[in-house]
Amino acid sequence: MEITCQSPPRPPQQLQPDSSNSGFSELEARLDPKLAELVKEIKDYQLTHGNLLKWVRYESSTQAPAAGTSVSITPTKFHRRCFDQAWGLQELMSELYIRAAADEDWLGSVFKPLLAQDPLLGPLWDVHLKVKMAGTVQEICCGIFRTDYMLHANGEDVLLKQVEINHIAVAGICHASNVSAMHRHLDRIQDSNNQDGHISKLPLKNESILNVVSMLGEAHRLYSPTIPRQQPACILMIVQPYNFNIADERPIEYSLWDKGIPCFRCIWNSVLTQTTLADDRTLLFRPSICSSEFEVSVIYFRAGFETHEYDDAGKATRLRLEVSRAIKCPDVLTHLTTFKIVQQALTAPEIVKKFLSSRCEDIKRVLETFMPMHLLDSSNEGLEMRRIAKNPNDAVKYVLKPNLEGGGHNIYRKDIPQFLANVPEDIWHNYILMRLIEPPATSGTLMIGDGVYEGEVVSELGIFATVIWRKQAARESHHTTTLEILMNKAAGWSFKSKPRPVDEMSVAKGYGCFDSPELVD
Amino acid sequence: MEITCQSPPRPPQQLQPDSSNSGFSELEARLDPKLAELVKEIKDYQLTHGNLLKWVRYESSTQAPAAGTSVSITPTKFHRRCFDQAWGLQELMSELYIRAAADEDWLGSVFKPLLAQDPLLGPLWDVHLKVKMAGTVQEICCGIFRTDYMLHANGEDVLLKQVEINHIAVAGICHASNVSAMHRHLDRIQDSNNQDGHISKLPLKNESILNVVSMLGEAHRLYSPTIPRQQPACILMIVQPYNFNIADERPIEYSLWDKGIPCFRCIWNSVLTQTTLADDRTLLFRPSICSSEFEVSVIYFRAGFETHEYDDAGKATRLRLEVSRAIKCPDVLTHLTTFKIVQQALTAPEIVKKFLSSRCEDIKRVLETFMPMHLLDSSNEGLEMRRIAKNPNDAVKYVLKPNLEGGGHNIYRKDIPQFLANVPEDIWHNYILMRLIEPPATSGTLMIGDGVYEGEVVSELGIFATVIWRKQAARESHHTTTLEILMNKAAGWSFKSKPRPVDEMSVAKGYGCFDSPELVD
Structure with a gap:
């Protein structure tokens, strides 16, 4: 469910100027007037708030055209009880996965049957082994996670069921915040006469950007160089080239600068030329835009999760980053837990019990969200x-x-x-x-691709988490790694909806929309 | 110098996807690497902050493509002394014009030779006469002004000279704020290693949006309905249809909502159908987007300044708005002072003296900025x-x-x-x-149209003003209107630069760029 750069957005099919100077007149005629008015509001809101996808392949030397992401016109109903359940579970879910990531032996056994043949797993496991051989210089790790859920109709009952987990280059942080703010604006302009108890009806506020920035800032603070240095420290965001989805990355960068923390982007393919590894494994970065050299405090991966990125240079890239003293967001072992085989292995009650010790109630809460x-x-x-x-x-x-x-x-x-x-x-x-998760029937109104969809929709709730932990490598005498959790919280939500007949949920591919939940009892 | 809807932006000429997936590689090869890096930063900054022009003629039913406004890559040098002079003058300049607007007899004599033939002046003056006949129901007026200046090289000396004044539908409020914030961001990412005294070097901060919203909010507060009513009050922004420059209007609207003040847009052509005038001349507005009716507190004109808008319906539109109880931003007489003939008439020392009484020092300060x-x-x-x-x-x-x-x-x-x-x-x-004003030589780097211009540039400084005043109609016995100024302040700046060889300064037409001044002694 990540947005990757493989299917960049395209201009609408008819890109000749409309001679009537009113490209949307046709839509206006078809739609209910109030809906047409909402569509106009949304277009302008997206344009002025940067909720856009960049037309990277239509970029000229100085112009980067862009158009709005697909969004739902109105929030879509979702069970409050299930939302609260997912939110309340997130801390436990994050703990389960970072404990799994810390158990190298268990991970190794899970991956064993796939190691020889999976083209992404192999290189990543190899990086892990090389880092292990080099010895740890950074005990702190951090992560931005997202657990995705859907509602499952089980007779009369509606249950929360896990779709998947995402632990690297998690997307939607900014879009989710934006769509929440947009729905709150649309709500107030439609309902501005209603003075009483108005606020409580507003769509849910989403502070995902704020919380992610706050976690990265804390990790930056926790980073301490071995040797006091002259150069300042920066957070390094590793990004994919030609990314049309910069609107989901840039706001995090700007917010870090606003907190006084330098944050630079480095394209995956440029890591080997723009960074060096000092003898003490400090990672040094030279931005193209200024003459200074920076010591990297935190490496925030928004790239490096796709198989094609791991050619020889890609393997060397990940190794250099991983072996460095910088705090990784996330480290390679945590990255590895995003493989479906780990999700599957963690459906076994005895495994959940192994990682969450004997906390029976917690174990039960986690297990009941898993589909077979x-x-x-x-x-x-x-x-x-x-x-x-x-x-x-x-x-x-x-x-x-x-x-x-x-x-x-x-x-x-x-x-x-x-x-x-x-x-x-x-x-x-x-x-x-x-x-398959079989969601109950819900209706929605989506502004998707080149039209408006009104009908049955299926929604997916993602809960973001921000986590920082300290991992003390296993001593030779016993294999248990000591894990100290320094931060672990639910950090916001993402909510996406798609027409019911469509199976895959991908906003970038035009199958789904960013949405916000209208919580109902 | 207003941005109007007559020349909507177009997509770059080459709108076929670049097969190399890197439309800007050619530019990168031509430009200094640091400059190419800045261009990339600017493209993304504009996209994520909505500093864009909408391709209104390429709009589809649900997609409104957009691309960045032309901006300078780096701030352009401007004399601090002249900036301070313009800023310090604004209060006086606003007072001069609102006093001129209050002197109907004088205005009438200035317009007399043009009244019969000017296609815009005639309808506006006619509206004024009809409003006068109907009698005043609203004594409060407000305005958002902008006085434009350029530097004039007079031998060794550099002088501040007025280009023109703008009192209706003043543009650039949002773009100017944005470009200031953008240059401040570009500065910090280039200079982040410089810890000492860094802040003082940052490009000038611009709070034009904040101040405009604060003035409109105060006018809203000052509006008092005759009869206590059930319906809430709103600010009504009168806008042009198919406006590609909504990024310069929408942020004001959103900021008003953020202050709890409903603000709706009404297209010039829809005023007659969406508003009604109550018997007591209260203006009532029915938004398309909600079922409530609103009482209009302030009419904020971002339309109604072009000749073609004054067909019969247009005349009726302006009359209905003008005759209403709502506070006009601005009223028709203040609008009329934007005609060049008024600017010319006010170059006469005796006229300035008439309006600014016998404040000799003030009169001298105003007069010395006028070109013959x-x-x-x-x-x-x-x-x-x-x-x-x-x-x-x-x-x-x-x-x-x-x-x-x-x-x-x-x-x-x-x-x-x-x-x-x-x-x-x-x-x-x-x-x-x-x-002609003859500006001294200054160099600049502009991202303009489809390329980068490095060379001699000419800049224009605009000083925004926010003004609220109360005007008591002249009694029959004596003609002097009593004028009470309730708010009068410099509210921000706009700064535009263009390649020196180009005469006209219009960002929308692709002749100029939004810029921010680097103040030098």
């Missing part, structure tokens, strides 16, 4: 799953997910048997079969 | 001006300005004789010949 899922491996359960996956009648309640980092590339329902028929059975264990 | 200018009328001075205008050798030091509201349409230097040769002599009195 299993590797198509050769275990008994795996074989049973293979049977389901091959049978069109049974497969309709499932989704097949490749064992990759992040979202996308999923195969749904009756397409599964046909898809697997073309995959050699000896690599079926690279896929996970997961019970 | 005169109507091409049949007075002795007018005839001497005609002689200059017809002679190519003399005309090189002059600009010929049509006697219109606002800027543009000017004829420069040696083009004047040829231009006048095609104008019947009996309408030459519709033109003003003004001594």
Whole structure:
């Protein structure tokens, strides 16, 4: 569910000027007048607040055209109880994953069957081994996480179910804040006559940017150089080139500067030329824009999560960053926990129990949000799953997910048997079969792609988390790594909606919209 | 110098996707690397802060593409002494004009020769007469003014000289604030290592939006309905349709809402259908976006200043607004003072003395900023001006300005004789010949249109003013209107630069850039 640079936004099909000077007159005629008015308000709001996607491939030397992200016109209903449940769970969910990331032996056993063949896992695990060999110089790690949920209708009951987790280059932080502020504005202009109790009805406020910046600022403060140096410290945001989604990155950078913390961007492909590693493994960065050299306090990854980024230079890039004294957001082991196989392995109650000790109530709360899922491996359960996956009648309640980092590339329902028929059975264990979440019916109004959709929608709630922890490497005598959690909080939310008939949720690909929840009892 | 909707921005010529996925690689190769880096920073800053022009003619039903306004890459040098002089003068300049606007007899005599033929003056004066006949129901007026200056090299000396004044639909309030904030950001990222005395070097802060909103808020507060009503009050912003420059209007609207003051936009052409005038002349407004009716406290004109807007419906529109109980920003008489003929009439020392009483020092300060200018009328001075205008050798030091509201349409230097040769002599009195301001040489770096300009530039400083006053109509026995000034302050600045070879300063037409001054001693 990350927004990557693979499908940059395009201009609307008709990019000839409308001779009537009113490109939206047609829409106005079709839409309810109030809805047409809202669409106009949204266009201008997005333009003046930078809620835009950049048309990177249409950029000229000095002009970067852009247009609004897809958004819902009105907030979409979501169960307050489930929102509160997800928010309340986040601290536990983050702890579960950072404890899993600290258990190298367990992670190694989970990855073992995939190590030889997964093109992203291999390079990352290799970086981990090399860093381990070099020895730790930075015990502090930090992370910006997002856990995604959907509602699952179970008879009369509505349950909160986990879709996936994201621990690297988590997107939507800025868009989610923006859409919340936009819906609050749209609400006040529609309801400005209602003076009584107005505030309580406003769409939910989202402070995700604020909280992320505050966590990065705290990590920056915690960073202490070994040797007092002349040069100032900076946070380094590692970014992808030609990114059309800078509106989801830049506000974090500007807010850090506003707090007096220098934050520079460095394109993934430029890390090797713009940084050096000092003998004491301090990471030094030379921005193109000024003559000073900076000591990097925190490396904030918004790149380095896609397989194609790990050619030889990419491997050297990640290694240099990872082996440095800078605090990583996140470190490679935490990054590795975003693989679907880890999510699947953590559905086993005994594993959750292992990481959350014997806190029975907590363990129960975590486990009840998981949908059944299993590797198509050769275990008994795996074989049973293979049977389901091959049978069109049974497969309709499932989704097949490749064992990759992040979202996308999923195969749904009756397409599964046909898809697997073309995959050699000896690599079926690279896929996970997961019970589909079946959301209850909700209606929504989305401004999506080049039109307005009014009808049944499906929403996905993401809870952001900001975490800082200190990890003391395992002594030779015993394998347990000591973990001290310095910050762990729910930091905001992201809410996306898509027309019900569409399976994949991706705003960048035009399948979904940023939205905000209207919490209902 | 207003940005109007007559020349909407266009996409860059090459709007095919660049196959190399790097439209700016060519520029990068040509430019100094640091400058190329700054250009990238500016593109993203503009996109994420909404410093954009909307491609209104390329709008689709749900997408409104936009791209950055032309801006200077670095602040341009300007004499601190002259900046301070302009700032210090603004209160006086505003007072001069509101006193002129209050003297209906004097205004009438100034306009007399033009009344029959000027297509904009006629309708506006007619509105004034009808309002007068109806009798005043609102004594309070307010205004957002901008006085524009350039530097004039007079031998070794550099003098501040007035270019023009703007009293209606004054543009640049938001762009000027934005470019100031942008230059401050660019400065800190280039100079972040310089810890000592860094702040004092930052480009000048601009609080124009804040001050304009604060004035409108105060006017809103001062508005008192005759009869206590059920409906809430709102500020009504009268806007042009298909406006590509909404980034210069919307932030004011949003800031008013943030202060709890409803502010709605009403398109000039929709005033007659969306408003009604109650019997007591209260102006009532029905927003399309909500079911409530609002009582209009303040009418903020961002439209109604162009001749083509005054067809029969346009005349009825202005009359309904003007005759209402709402506070006008500005009223029609103040609007009328923006005609060049008023600016010219106010260059006469005895007139300035008349309005500023016998404050000799103040009168001197105002007068010394005026360049010589005169109507091409049949007075002795007018005839001497005609002689200059017809002679190519003399005309090189002059600009010929049509006697219109606002800027543009000017004829420069040696083009004047040829231009006048095609104008019947009996309408030459519709033109003003003004001594050209000759700015000293300054260099600048501008991101303009589709490229970067490095070379000699000419800058124009605008000082914004926010003014509220109470005007008690003249009694029959004596003609003096009583004027009580309730607020009068310099409210911010606008700074624009253009390549020296270009005569006209218009950011919207691609001739100039928003800039901020680097004040030098």
